Amino acid sequence: MSLTVAVTGPTGEIGLPLMDVLERDEAVGSVLGMARRPFEPALEGWEKISYRRGDILDRGSLAALFDGADVAVHLAFAIFGAREQTRRVNLEGSRNVFEAAVAAGVKRLVYASSVAAYGFHPDNPQPLTEEVPPRGSVGFYYSAQKAELEATLSEIVSGSEVDVYVVRPCVVAGPRATMLIEQVVKSARLGDPLPALRRGLGRLPLVRPVLPNAGIPIQLVHHDDVARALAAAIAGDGPPGAYNLAGEGLVGVDEIAAAIGWRSVRVPSPAVGLGAGLARRLSFVSPQLEWAAAFATPVLMDAGKARRELGWDPHFDAAETLIQTAISAREAGLLD
Numbered sequence: 001m002s003l004t005v006a007v008t009g010p011t012g013e014i015g016l017p018l019m020d021v022l023e024r025d026e027a028v029g030s031v032l033g034m035a036r037r038p039f040e041p042a043l044e045g046w047e048k049i050s051y052r053r054g055d056i057l058d059r060g061s062l063a064a065l066f067d068g069a070d071v072a073v074h075l076a077f078a079i080f081g082a083r084e085q086t087r088r089v090n091l092e093g094s095r096n097v098f099e100a101a102v103a104a105g106v107k108r109l110v111y112a113s114s115v116a117a118y119g120f121h122p123d124n125p126q127p128l129t130e131e132v133p134p135r136g137s138v139g140f141y142y143s144a145q146k147a148e149l150e151a152t153l154s155e156i157v158s159g160s161e162v163d164v165y166v167v168r169p170c171v172v173a174g175p176r177a178t179m180l181i182e183q184v185v186k187s188a189r190l191g192d193p194l195p196a197l198r199r200g201l202g203r204l205p206l207v208r209p210v211l212p213n214a215g216i217p218i219q220l221v222h223h224d225d226v227a228r229a230l231a232a233a234i235a236g237d238g239p240p241g242a243y244n245l246a247g248e249g250l251v252g253v254d255e256i257a258a259a260i261g262w263r264s265v266r267v268p269s270p271a272v273g274l275g276a277g278l279a280r281r282l283s284f285v286s287p288q289l290e291w292a293a294a295f296a297t298p299v300l301m302d303a304g305k306a307r308r309e310l311g312w313d314p315h316f317d318a319a320e321t322l323i324q325t326a327i328s329a330r331e332a333g334l335l336d
């Protein structure tokens with residue numbers, strides 16, 4: 001059967017690669033995407049994908065988006081911003097999306113949550129499986145909102161016939177997803193006590209910016225692999241439920257620094273802890289700094305369930321994904 005798919009947030013770092021995969025997916029008949037910016041799918045050479053502008057805060061736009069859809073996919077989100085600013089789009093907007101999808105009678109609802117939903121708790125097991133409850137971290141708006149939203153979603157769909165798939169990717173990267181590197185560059189500049197001096201030094205040959213490395217590695221997943229997992233969920237491959245998504249392997253701050261042509265300096269982890277505390281206090285200056293807190297606690301996921309039950313077969317490991325991202329960031333001038 002040919003599926004009709006409706007997607008919020010098709011123009012983002014995950015949305016565009018997903019559109020690419022769905023365009024080539026024989027199980028999919030048509031896709032309608034909705035976000036706020038102007039966007040023309042035909043310019044990408046896509047024929048199955050159509051697009052309309054709309055805001056997830058507008059219930060009328062959502063009702064029209066999901067009308068006649070077999071599958072609703074929710075990707076629209078405000079990842080960066082102040083706690084209160086993001087709350088409206090992320091909590092009120094997502095609640096609108098879930099309610100509209102249930103009211104439209106879709107068969108399946110696919111939502112991109114995040115590793116952050118688990119929270120950054122030292123007592124969480126490593127690696128995390130889907131059995132661990134998503135508790136969120138109160139001190140980090142994105143994590144708290146992701147956890148709250150998973151609870152909201154369960155409440156909205158309970159008693160309905162909708163099959164719900166929640167994917168929890170780790171940091172998404174790849175040539176079309178350079179957010180990680182943009183944030184590393186921004187945080188390094190914001191956290192720098194002597195930016196003018198560093199900028200001056202940075203102009204000198206052989207003096208490269210430095211990243212503090214507390215030895216906490218992270219997982220990465222390639223955007224095309226996330227798109228493949230979402231496509232499997234859209235097709236209903238595997239039972240409904242939560243699925244962790246992470247590529248094989250880990251990357252450390254030293255590897256991130258090397259990939260972007262910077263240096264890293266080994267620091268003891270309490271120094272990063274101190275930085276994270278400072279970041280929390282300074283988050284009113286920049287929400288980016290609140291993100292630094294997330295990297296002070298190791299959070300690793302086991303993605304075996306997606307492989308076993310969704311048939312997910314990621315093509316890229318963390319190291320390869322990092323290199324592709326760094327090359328793309330350099331070409332885009334993000335490191336100048």
Ligand SMILES: NC(=O)c1ccc[n+]([C@@H]2O[C@H](COP(=O)([O-])OP(=O)(O)OC[C@H]3O[C@@H](n4cnc5c(N)ncnc54)[C@H](OP(=O)(O)O)[C@@H]3O)[C@@H](O)[C@H]2O)c1
Nearest residue numbers: 009011012013014035036037055056076077112114171172
């Ligand atoms: N990127 C990652 O590393 C990562 C990791 C784990 C989970 N996730 C999750 O995956 C989902 C997609 O992330 P992404 O990386 O693709 O985000 P993104 O690149 O920031 O894209 C966000 C998308 O949402 C749309 N959007 C934002 N506010 C909207 C609104 N009020 N109404 C309608 N559309 C709106 C944006 O388009 P407009 O701005 O034009 O409206 C864009 O299409 C999010 O839930 C995110 O939390 C991402």
